[in-house]
Amino acid sequence: MATIKDVAARAGVAVGTASRVLSGSPQTSPDSRSRVLAAAAELGYIANGPARSLRRARTDVLGLLVSDIRNPFFSELAHAAEQEARAHGYTVILANANEDAAQADAVLDVFASQRIDGLLLSPQGPKTPRLEALLASDLPIVLLNRSIEGVDAPLYGTDNAGGVAQALKWLQRRGHRDVAFIGGPETFSTGAERHDAYLAGREAHGICTDDALVDAGDFLADGAAEAMLRILDRGALPTAVFGANGQTTLGAMRAVHERLGAEAASLIEFVSFDDVEWFAFMSPPVSAVKNDAPEIGRAGVRGLLALINGGTATSQRIATTFIDRSAGSAA
Amino acid sequence: MATIKDVAARAGVAVGTASRVLSGSPQTSPDSRSRVLAAAAELGYIANGPARSLRRARTDVLGLLVSDIRNPFFSELAHAAEQEARAHGYTVILANANEDAAQADAVLDVFASQRIDGLLLSPQGPKTPRLEALLASDLPIVLLNRSIEGVDAPLYGTDNAGGVAQALKWLQRRGHRDVAFIGGPETFSTGAERHDAYLAGREAHGICTDDALVDAGDFLADGAAEAMLRILDRGALPTAVFGANGQTTLGAMRAVHERLGAEAASLIEFVSFDDVEWFAFMSPPVSAVKNDAPEIGRAGVRGLLALINGGTATSQRIATTFIDRSAGSAA
DNA sequence: CATTCTCATGGAATCGTTTCCATGACGGAA
DNA sequence: TTCCGTCATGGAAACGATTCCATGAGAATG
Numbered sequence: 001m002a003t004i005k006d007v008a009a010r011a012g013v014a015v016g017t018a019s020r021v022l023s024g025s026p027q028t029s030p031d032s033r034s035r036v037l038a039a040a041a042e043l044g045y046i047a048n049g050p051a052r053s054l055r056r057a058r059t060d061v062l063g064l065l066v067s068d069i070r071n072p073f074f075s076e077l078a079h080a081a082e083q084e085a086r087a088h089g090y091t092v093i094l095a096n097a098n099e100d101a102a103q104a105d106a107v108l109d110v111f112a113s114q115r116i117d118g119l120l121l122s123p124q125g126p127k128t129p130r131l132e133a134l135l136a137s138d139l140p141i142v143l144l145n146r147s148i149e150g151v152d153a154p155l156y157g158t159d160n161a162g163g164v165a166q167a168l169k170w171l172q173r174r175g176h177r178d179v180a181f182i183g184g185p186e187t188f189s190t191g192a193e194r195h196d197a198y199l200a201g202r203e204a205h206g207i208c209t210d211d212a213l214v215d216a217g218d219f220l221a222d223g224a225a226e227a228m229l230r231i232l233d234r235g236a237l238p239t240a241v242f243g244a245n246g247q248t249t250l251g252a253m254r255a256v257h258e259r260l261g262a263e264a265a266s267l268i269e270f271v272s273f274d275d276v277e278w279f280a281f282m283s284p285p286v287s288a289v290k291n292d293a294p295e296i297g298r299a300g301v302r303g304l305l306a307l308i309n310g311g312t313a314t315s316q317r318i319a320t321t322f323i324d325r326s327a328g329s330a331a
Numbered sequence: 332m333a334t335i336k337d338v339a340a341r342a343g344v345a346v347g348t349a350s351r352v353l354s355g356s357p358q359t360s361p362d363s364r365s366r367v368l369a370a371a372a373e374l375g376y377i378a379n380g381p382a383r384s385l386r387r388a389r390t391d392v393l394g395l396l397v398s399d400i401r402n403p404f405f406s407e408l409a410h411a412a413e414q415e416a417r418a419h420g421y422t423v424i425l426a427n428a429n430e431d432a433a434q435a436d437a438v439l440d441v442f443a444s445q446r447i448d449g450l451l452l453s454p455q456g457p458k459t460p461r462l463e464a465l466l467a468s469d470l471p472i473v474l475l476n477r478s479i480e481g482v483d484a485p486l487y488g489t490d491n492a493g494g495v496a497q498a499l500k501w502l503q504r505r506g507h508r509d510v511a512f513i514g515g516p517e518t519f520s521t522g523a524e525r526h527d528a529y530l531a532g533r534e535a536h537g538i539c540t541d542d543a544l545v546d547a548g549d550f551l552a553d554g555a556a557e558a559m560l561r562i563l564d565r566g567a568l569p570t571a572v573f574g575a576n577g578q579t580t581l582g583a584m585r586a587v588h589e590r591l592g593a594e595a596a597s598l599i600e601f602v603s604f605d606d607v608e609w610f611a612f613m614s615p616p617v618s619a620v621k622n623d624a625p626e627i628g629r630a631g632v633r634g635l636l637a638l639i640n641g642g643t644a645t646s647q648r649i650a651t652t653f654i655d656r657s658a659g660s661a662a
Numbered sequence: 663c664a665t666t667c668t669c670a671t672g673g674a675a676t677c678g679t680t681t682c683c684a685t686g687a688c689g690g691a692a
Numbered sequence: 693t694t695c696c697g698t699c700a701t702g703g704a705a706a707c708g709a710t711t712c713c714a715t716g717a718g719a720a721t722g
Contacts, residue, residue, distance in 0.1 A: 001468065003678055014702045019680060029700060044464060049444045050384035051678035054707050059381060061424075061445075068410065075406040079399065079427055086426070091441055093392075094425040095417070096410055110422055113380045114392075133375060137332070253612060262614075278609030281584060283593075334708060345672040350710055360670055382708035385677050667720075675712080682705080692695085 002043040010039035022047065053115065061091045062304060063111040064120045066144075067099050072246070073274065073293050074122065077144065080294035081120060084301040090117070097124055105130040112137075118304040123148040125187070140307035142300050147189045154307075155315040156300040160190060160273075163289040163320035164197035167271050170287060171240055172205040174269065174326060179207050180238035182227050182248050183216035191219065194244045194273055212236050217248055224251030225258075232259055239268060246274035249286065275323050285325035292318045333374040341370035353378065384446065392422045393635060394442040395451045397475075398430050403577070404605065404624050405453065408475065411625035412451060415632040421448070428455055436461040443468075449635040454479040456518070471638035473631050478520045485638075486646040487631040491521060491604075494620040494651035495528035498602050501618060502571055503536040505600065505657060510538050511569035513558050513579050514547035522550065525575045525604055543567050548579055555582030556589075563590055570599060577605035580617065606654050616656035623649045 008018035013032050021028050021036040022045075028036075039045075053059040062085050066074040082092045093114065097104035101124075108130040111119060118140040121131075127150055135141065141153040171179055181198050184191030195216065203209050212234045217223030224247065231238070232255070241256070243249030249272035256265045272279065272288040279286035295318050303313035339349035344363050352359050352367040353376075370376075384390040393416050397405040413423045424445065428435035432455075439461040442450060449471040452462075458481055466472065472484040502510055512529050515522030526547065534540050543565045548554030555578065562569070563586070572587070574580030580603035587596045597614050606621035626649050634644035 004680095005678075015679085016681080016703070017701060020700090023680080027700060032700080046440065046443045048385070048678050049446055050381040050390060051707090052680075053381035054379070054385055054709085055678080055680045057707075069400070069413075070403070070406045070410050072401070072403070072406075075401045075403075078425070079401050082400075082425065082427055086437070086441070091424060091445065092426075093422055094409070094413065095423075096413055106417070109377065110417070112377045114422065115380055250608070250612075257612075276609065277581070278607065278612070281581075281588075281609070282612050283614050335710095336708075346709085347673070347711080348671060351670090354710080358670060363670080379708050382677090383710075385679085386708080386710045388677075663722100665720100665722080668718090670717090671715085673712105673714090676710085678707105680706085682703105684703090685701085687698105687700090689698085690696090692693100 001048075002045045003048070004045070006043055007036060007039045007045050010043065011035040058117050059115050060089055061093060061114060061116050062118050062120060062301070063107075063114070063116040064092050064094050065097055065104065065107055065111070066094070066122045067097050067124045069094065069096050072276065073145075073291060076293035077297035077300075079297070081297035081301050084298040088301070088305055090301075090305070099124050101125055101128050104128055108134060112139075118142075118308050120144055120300050120304060121153075122146060123151075127151065140304055142304045142307070142313060144296060144300050145190065154303050154313040156296050156303060157315075157317060158190070158291045158296065159317040159319050160193035161197040162317070163273055163291070163322075164194055165201060166320060166322040167242055167273065167289050168198070168201045168205040168207070170271060170322060170324060170326075171207060171242070174240065176238075176240040176269070177206060177208050178236070178238045178240070179213060180228070180231050180236065180241045180252075181214045181244070182224050182231075182241065182252050183214070183244045184219040184248060185216065188219070191216070191244065198242070198244075210236070213238060216244075217251065219245050219247060221247045221251035221254065224248035225255040226251075228252040228255035229259060232256075241268060241270050243270065243272045246272060246276050248272075249274070249288075253282070253286075269326065279323075280325055284327065287325045288323045290321045290323050292320065332379075333376045334379070335376070337374055338367060338370045338376050341374065342366040389448050390446050391420060392424060392445060392447050393449050393451060393632070394438075394445070394447040395423050395425050396428055396435065396438055396442070397425070397453045398428050398455045400425065400427050403607065404476075404622065407624035408628035408631075410628070412628035412632050415629045419632070419636055421632075421636070430455050432456055432459050435459055439465060443470075449473075449639050451475055451631050451635060452484075453477060454482075458482065471635055473635045473638070473644060475627060475631050476521065485634050485644040487627050487634060488646075488648060489521070489622040489627065490648040490650050491524035492528040493648070494604055494622065494653075495525055496532060497651060497653040498573055498604065498620050499529070499532045499536040499538070501602060501653060501655060501657075502538060502573070505571065507569075507571040507600070508537060508539050509567070509569045509571070510544060511559070511562050511567065511572045511583075512545045512575070513555050513562075513572065513583050514545070514575045515550040515579060516547070519550065522547070522575065529573070529575075541567070544569060547575075548582065550576050550578060552578045552582035552585065555579035556586040557582075559583040559586035560590060563587075572599060572601050574601065574603045577603060577607050579603075580605070580619075584613070584617075600657065610654075611656055615658065618656045619654045621652045621654050623651065 008015040018036050085092045095107040122144040143155040145157045147155050183195040186192050215227040217227040270286045275288035275290035306313045339346045349367050416423045426438040453475040474486040476488045514526040517523050546558040548558040601617045603619040606619035610617035637644045
């Protein structure tokens with residue numbers, strides 16, 4: 001592979017001059033500029049990133065740590081973040097922690113070793129030792145989606161309260177009084193925020209305040225199905241079910257189908273926090289609060305770049321959109 | 332940040348010795364070993380990756396270029412590939428090409444500059460200039476999912492013929508004669524292989540060979556919906572529809588719903604190449620050929636690592652599983 | 663006891679850049 | 693004409709690791 005030395009030799013200049021031309025320094029004559037660029041093109045020169053990073057003490061690489069890229073929320077977020085980063089000349093390295101603190105720490109070590117310039121972190125639990133170390137090393141960090149206790153990095157996440165309000169308004173419009181709510185873990189800030197917003201807002205929207213109708217799973221289908229069954233076991237028969245995330249709604253639907261049968265299930269309306277394109281094909285179709293995952297990713301990258309460049313970044317709540325697929329709505 | 336020099340000084344040894352200890356060379360005494368390790372731990376030393384990469388002329392980084400990480404096939408693949416790579420001490424950098432040759436080339440330049448040790452490539456079209464250059468530079472490369480003309484890198488992909496055979500067998504068992512097939516672009520090897528396998532196998536499975544029932548879209552929902560409408564416009568009324576990928580099936584369903592109404596649509600069975608968990612909730616439920624994206628990712632990484640380590644790798648077709656969700660099957 | 667061999671060690675070179683510093687050419691001002 | 697300032701340039705240092713090579717201590721062998 002051609003090095004800058006080869007380019008300089010071919011152009012008949014010193015390496016210093018070649019470097020200045022290639023990095024766009026103004027301290028270059030038109031003459032050497034054209035000769036260096038020509039030589040570089042002829043040799044197919046591509047700068048050695050590690051060498052440059054070593055010397056400049058920055059890598060132009062961002063680390064993105066999510067719990068699971070298979071989750072559509074994160075894959076949309078990651079896609080948008082990667083595009084935004086690349087548009088600014090940054091590369092993204094992606095890693096999954098799989099909701100496991102040990103894996104998260106292993107990844108953070110790798111990131112540290114790669115000397116990433118900044119970290120986009122979607123936390124999954126409390127602070128871990130490696131994270132603590134990174135925070136102490138004042139690496140620029142932004143949080144995505146979930147907050148984490150004792151870390152005051154800027155947070156880019158969904159407007160959970162606003163999204164729940166949209167769902168509540170829809171439930172009221174549809175005339176539902178007996179609504180089941182399946183939440184997520186209280187230890188996740190998203191779970192807690194949605195749960196709190198629901199409890200705080202339900203009465204004002206004409207929804208029964210019987211807590212037998214409220215239960216929580218683990219944000220996964222199986223846990224949600226169990227929570228749904230617990231609610232049914234208490235003798236409740238809701239006319240609508242509100243699932244606090246996509247998997248939760250899926251699990252709740254499955255439980256209702258299995259327990260009550262397809263016919264009775266089709267009389268219950270589901271509304272979900274998190275939209276999935278397949279909701280349109282359920283019977284009845286499922287309405288949903290749609291997260292703007294791409295915008296969260298882009299805003300996170302922009303905030304992180306601001307921090308990297310010595311500026312400041314402030315937390316931001318990204319608005320949701322309500323997708324109304326109910327019978328009366330304009331299809 | 333602590334450097335190896337700091338570690339050596341604190342341990343009272345030369346940097347060479349510290350390096351040998353930290354990289355596990357056998358040429359070290361137990362004494363210096365323990366002192367260096369202690370010093371490293373006390374200082375929280377984490378090796379500078381770029382410096383190491385510069386000297387060793389390898390980065391332990393793999394590049395993964397997919398068309399769109401939001402596609403569940405790729406997000407499952409990427410998840411598994413990342414896990415497998417990390418288990419072998421490699422880091423993955425991910426990029427999306429969005430089915431755009433210019434973006435793909437831009438990404439390949441970034442990869443080249445990062446001096447990745449190997450490339451996992453899911454191609455989207457013909458060879459591009461940058462790809463040509465990379466192939467010439469004999470960077471280890473494996474292809475995922477799709478092949479590409481004129482490139483003889485090993486391919487790790489779905490067993491398309493086998494998957495189509497599973498679907499055909501199911502169609503026969505269900506007694507379908509009038510089956511519509513919505514394919515994908517012939518320019519994608521996956522589209523062509525599935526199409527060819529279907530045409531070659533339909534007669535033997537008792538399926539009508541009228542080509543009015545066959546059309547193709549672009550592997551996206553909208554294009555598939557148009558293809559479905561063209562079939563219906565020809566006056567055909569299939570009892571089953573076979574979509575050549577997930578989005579295609581989705582689009583075909585949407586078209587059938589819109590054109591014939593929910594009631595008539597519920598009389599048509601859909602079978603899909605690519606499984607999606609929501610298929611279970613359609614009415615009737617959609618059966619599907621499930622491809623083993625995680626195994627494709629893992630096999631691809633293993634093949635690539637073999638190439639990197641100077642070995643050889645051979646193409647591999649990963650078997651599919653048929654998910655039968657039809658009425659008679661054990662639910 | 664002398665010699666050779668083994669092996670851990672220190673020191674230095676090296677990887678490919680960027681950036682600092684000194685130099686020299688050139689132009690403009692006095 | 694002389695002097696100063698500007699500015700492109702060449703050369704060298706520096707980034708932080710790995711690895712080569714020479715050295716010296718100690719063990720093993722005769």
